[in-house]
Amino acid sequence: MSELNYKNIDVLSLSLDGFEGPIDLLLSLARDHKIDLTKLSILTLAEQYLIFLDQIIKKDIDIAAEYLVMGAWLAFLKSKLLLPDDNEEESMTSEEMSELLEFQMKRLEGIQKVSKLLFKRHKLGTHFFKRGNPEVYGINQKNEYNSSLYDLIKTYGEIVTFKNNKSITIADTQLYSVEDALITLKSFFKHTKDWKDLLDFIPNNIRNKLERKSALASHFVASLELVKEGSLQLKQDNLNGNILLHPKTN
Numbered sequence: 001m002s003e004l005n006y007k008n009i010d011v012l013s014l015s016l017d018g019f020e021g022p023i024d025l026l027l028s029l030a031r032d033h034k035i036d037l038t039k040l041s042i043l044t045l046a047e048q049y050l051i052f053l054d055q056i057i058k059k060d061i062d063i064a065a066e067y068l069v070m071g072a073w074l075a076f077l078k079s080k081l082l083l084p085d086d087n088e089e090e091s092m093t094s095e096e097m098s099e100l101l102e103f104q105m106k107r108l109e110g111i112q113k114v115s116k117l118l119f120k121r122h123k124l125g126t127h128f129f130k131r132g133n134p135e136v137y138g139i140n141q142k143n144e145y146n147s148s149l150y151d152l153i154k155t156y157g158e159i160v161t162f163k164n165n166k167s168i169t170i171a172d173t174q175l176y177s178v179e180d181a182l183i184t185l186k187s188f189f190k191h192t193k194d195w196k197d198l199l200d201f202i203p204n205n206i207r208n209k210l211e212r213k214s215a216l217a218s219h220f221v222a223s224l225e226l227v228k229e230g231s232l233q234l235k236q237d238n239l240n241g242n243i244l245l246h247p248k249t250n
Contacts, residue, residue: 012048012049012052014026014045014048015048016040016041016044016045016048017039017040017041017044018035018039018040019035019040023049023105023108024109024112026105174211175210175211175214176211176214176215176217176218176219177218178218178221178222178225180218181201181215181218181219181221181222182222182225182226184201184219184222185201185219185222185223185226185232185245186226186231188201189231189232189245189247192247193246193247193249194246195235195244195245195246196244196245196246197242197243197244197245198216198219198220198223198242198243198244198245199216199242201215201219202215202216202219203215220243223243223245230248231247231248232245232246232247232248233245233246233247233248
């Protein structure tokens with residue numbers, strides 16, 4: 001088998017009895033039924049195809065990939081032609097071989113079209129790019145302190161004060177209001193004209209000292225308010241003695 005020299009190694013140009021030119025033209029003519037593949041030498045076509053495939057692999061594996069499938073089939077076909085089967089029933093006729101060749105050439109044409117479409121698509125790193133990794137920056141920190149001794153002592157005192165600070169919670173108590181005491185005194189003196197000790201108006205159910213003092217103070221203020229209005233009299237027989245109340249009569 002003599003090695004062929006192609007002017008354009010990317011394109012397979014055939015030199016057959018009855019056809020000479022690129023394989024794409026042969027595919028086009030065979031598809032349009034303008035050339036009879038049965039008249040061509042399949043053995044010569046297979047030899048030239050395999051020589052081309054060997055050369056193109058050394059140059060560009062991507063282009064060679066389009067022809068690998070058909071190249072394997074032509075190698076098989078070549079072995080069939082050189083070593084025909086002894087069984088005549090299983091051996092292929094020239095017409096059958098031509099039909100298979102036409103089918104494989106159409107497959108090659110389809111692969112070439114799809115390959116061109118794939119390579120026309122946008123490519124990573126050329127038309128679009130992956131998101132880059134986040135950059136990590138180192139931080140060099142240097143602290144400078146310009147505080148005086150007074151500032152340090154003051155800050156320390158504020159921290160200690162804050163830690164020792166205790167919140168004051170005032171317990172909920174039922175303190176007696178002056179308004180309630182006024183109601184009690186007015187209601188009581190509607191039904192009696194006798195003198196009454198101020199302590200007698202303190203409710204007996206009060207046990208808390210704070211509430212008891214609140215009730216006493218509220219009733220005393222209420223009695224002064226009634227004296228001011230002219231509806232009540234007060235008297236105290238001796239110093240620190242009990243305060244007595246009496247309704248004032250006109």
